[in-house]
Amino acid sequence: MTKFIDIKIATIQDLDGIIELQKANQTSQGGTLSGQLTADQIQEMMIDMPQIIAVADNEIVGFLLTTSQTVNNKRKVPIVDAMSASYSGSDDSYIYGPICVSQNQRGKGLAQLMFQKLLRLEPNREGILFIKSDNEASLKAHEKMGMNKVSRFTFNDANFDVFAYLFPS
Template sequence: MKEHQITIGRAELSDLAGIVQLQKANQLAAGGTLAAELAPRQIEEMMSDMPQIVARRDGKVVAFLMTTSRAVNNKRPIPVVEKTLAAYPFADPDAYIYGPICVSDTERGNGLAQLMFDTLLEEEPGRQGVLFIRGDNQPSLRAHKKMGMNKVAEFELNQALFHVFAYTAKARPRTSKPS
């Protein structure tokens, strides 16, 4: 049993090194499932544009969920994201790109992906998210289906099959201000 609590919230610049370290440890070349690597400068730009969600244990990043607006993505188009958006042309004009998401191997199975996703939905109510998952990443496919995301398309890139999922966060009910 782990002694210390996990905290989940928006990533801050002080989390950048931990995000980069966790990302590097989970690249395909290192035996992980992350196919793309984001440079620290890209992550900083994403942080200033949209919420990036992290899980921390004792102040150390143990999981992250990245998001990117189409405007930021268009500055440095990534082929797999371009194929995702082409495969699912029905995305809302204000839709954003969800991912990557990564949970450290020591924290997997504790529901962190769902908790980070729930936090993201609270941060971006009413907006649609679009994501891709490699067809051979069965744990991720199962997790995202369990989160309530729907497969909307698929495509091939570099001889690999990718599934496109989409979801829309429910808008928060408006609360009336006291008079």
């Protein structure tokens, strides 16, 4: 039986669910997330830009986090700085990601649905992201969404591809 999945803007009440899903998908747990954001960082991001979540049966089963360049520049995140050095984007660009879908919900198009919601909320703005070059599933999913590879960088002996997108409303 297919569950109804609600795609919506996250609120502070969703913070624990986002943190839980993030922890479950760290590389140390067999996942593919390259970093871990603190609750304070995610809360700051919520104030700054819309954070998109997918909810099924009152459980967060996906998230798409975003950060403006203004908030990003307040803190130093070495991997994001490496991405920005390889491709800086436009003045009003924002950082897309991380994006995460729970293992039992993958392959159902949730990443695409969260991305479409984000595009409706942030039209005509360039989004920039990075994906580990060996993460074939993520690379294919983002190419399918219409994003373009614009650069590449190496960080901690790993290769990353930089993607960007700008879709008019």
